[in-house]
Amino acid sequence: FAQASSVVWRGLPCAAAMAEVAAPAGDAGAEGDMPVRWQLAHACGPRWTSGRTCAFRVWAPHGEDVAVQLQEAGAAEPREVPMKREGDFWEVETEASPGMRYRIAMGSSWNDCFQQEGARLYRRDPCARETDFESTWCILHPPLRPMPEFQAPKFNELIMYEIHLGSWAPADQESRAFAYAAEKMDYVAKLGFNAIQFMPTAEFGGIWGYNSRQLLSAHGPWGSAADMRRLVERAHAAGLAVIFDVVLNHGSSKKNTLWNWDGFGPDNCGGIYFEGEKDTPWGKRFAFQKAEVQDYLKQSCRTWIEEYGVDGLRFDSVHNMPWWLLQQLTHAIKEHYPDKILIAEITPESPSVINEAGFHSCWVHATHFDSVKLMKKFDGGEDPSRRIKMLKNMVMPHGFPNIGGVHSLLGSHDQIGDRHDGKDDGGSHRYYISRLGGRDNWHGRAQCRALFAFQNCLRGLPMTFMGTETLQDQWWHVDHHHRFNWGLAEGEDGNAADMRRLVAASNGLRLAAVGLVEDDCRFVHEDGGSTILAFLRGSEPQKAALCILHLGEAQWDKCDYGVCTGWGGGVTWRLALNSQAKEFGGWEGSGTDEAKSDDSGKIHINIPKWSMLVYRPA
Secondary structure, three states, X not given: OOOHHHOOOOOOOOHHHHHHHOOOOOOHXXXXXXXXXXXXXXXXXXXXXXXXXXXXXXXXXXXEEEEEEEEOOOOOOOEEEEOEEEOOEEEEEEEOOOOOEEEEEEEEOOOOOHHHHOOOXXXXXXXXXXEOOOOOOEEOOOOOOOOOOOOOOOHHHOOEEEEOHHHHOOXXXXXXXXXXXXXXXXXXXXXXXXXXXXXXXXXXXXXXXXXXXXXXXXXXXXXXXHHHHHHHHHHHHOOOEEEEEEOOOEOOOXXXXXXXXXXXXXXXXXXXXXXXXXXXXXXXXXXOOOHHHHHHHHHHHHHHHHHHOOOEEEXXXXXXXXXXXXXXXXXXXXXXXXXOEEEEOOOOOOOHHHHOOOOOEEEOOHHHHHHHHHHHOOOOOOOHHHHHHHHXXXXXOOXXXXXXXXXXXXXXXXXXXXXXXXXXXXXXXXXXXXXXXXXXXXXXXXXXXXXXXXXXXOOOEEEEEOOHHHOOOOOEOOOOOOOOOHHHHHOOOHHHHHHHHHHHHHHHHHHHOHHHHOOOEEEEEEEOOOOEEEEEEOOOOOOOEEEEEEOOOOOEEEEEEEXXXXXXXXXXXXXXXXXXXXXXXXXXXXXXXXXXXXXXXXEEEEEOOOEEEEEEEX
């Protein structure tokens, strides 16, 4: 191991490597990887020490005669370079070229894989940035460079659009899903969203992304690591923050490349990455008690933030992870990357994941489920007083701070996606429009518009699943018939166009009316019998927004409904958004353009059926 001293695996390169990183960009042959910001004692994987030499490190406590095999393009046989043991790790530095294939070869002191694989095991590098999906070979990434600088929106200003990349692309484009999505970022930006949450992009073995095989590798069936990096760059160029969905709670139940990684795996324990942990319905939990595994999970987060420049992470199913580890993760990420938002998914949702575990925000599924109860009038949704109470808790979820709840009122992938031909949970997984009579139903379209605009007025962060903005119907899945429908998104369908206009207008208003993204919120008018709720966002006149939701069939069209504004008389309020405006699919004159409050602080206005109105002081 002639040059082992030239690499510091805590994450900081030696002084010589630091100097190389600072070399002129044109002198690529002299440059190694950029320096990292987060030091990890057990970090592994390939690391370029110059443009022509790469250091490799793997964790293999039961490994023997461990080597890295490198194969140049066109070479008949790989070149094998022995690695030197350093405790439970194996390390070597050797000449290499970006793009060449490599893998780890080893014997094992405890080989539970002998019967299937023999004495010599061939393994992927768990910390590879790119792999050949169907084999044990990895692809050596080029020396890492910083991403172009991007100023993400403030946390409270995020308006998110959720995408499953493989099915957002047409079926014939799925093999280049990263590149295809990069070409479509303007579509998202023109709808007024300023952030994208991608469902998992790390290599997975299932179909939706939640069965991670390689925590640091791009999902090869969708393109290369370079393609994925360019996707992030293109999103940033379009003004879109990027949030990656990370699955750190369990390994893949299918094609798990970490299983029995160094041969050790007695009693089907899964080996060094899984032993001592329990199974979940999706795969076995990682061996969280091990420092090496903890750093593997941390290195995954570090990779997406430092190497891909993402602006936040959404952590899947954190109720399947130890609380102490969540605290450790969030504390370290906040320390090293204070400008990155951390979002948790936990069941049941609780403010404790913010107040104690350290996340900034949490998916609030209850907003969606309570809205279904209201619209379908069951489980309290049929009772006027309970309806208002449910609506108020949507506006200000109990115990959550301003950015503490991520709302997908019309459904996230969890509520819209269906893996079993439309039969999941009794056939309840559907796009919202399909719950309300389908996209040809006028009332259903009006109700979806009202609820979307309502979501943008809530405390918390709004998120919309792909296809909701076009009133796509039935359910979402990765099969040919339930993918994202680009015909609705870019075609001549009038109903889809109406909804897209409403989405863009509502998203634009959320940022224009600053009160909609600030803490202040108070209820000023409640009418349980008519299901009308009004609340005021923002305490100062130049920021304020008066939000009026009506979920009912009645309507007032002679400026004959009085709404308390929460302010005194003599204030002129102008209509900033009406979900029943003609341009969105409603009708001319459905709202009142301007109204002055009387001495009691009320304005007398039109209230259309199934509507969301937002007024601002003139």
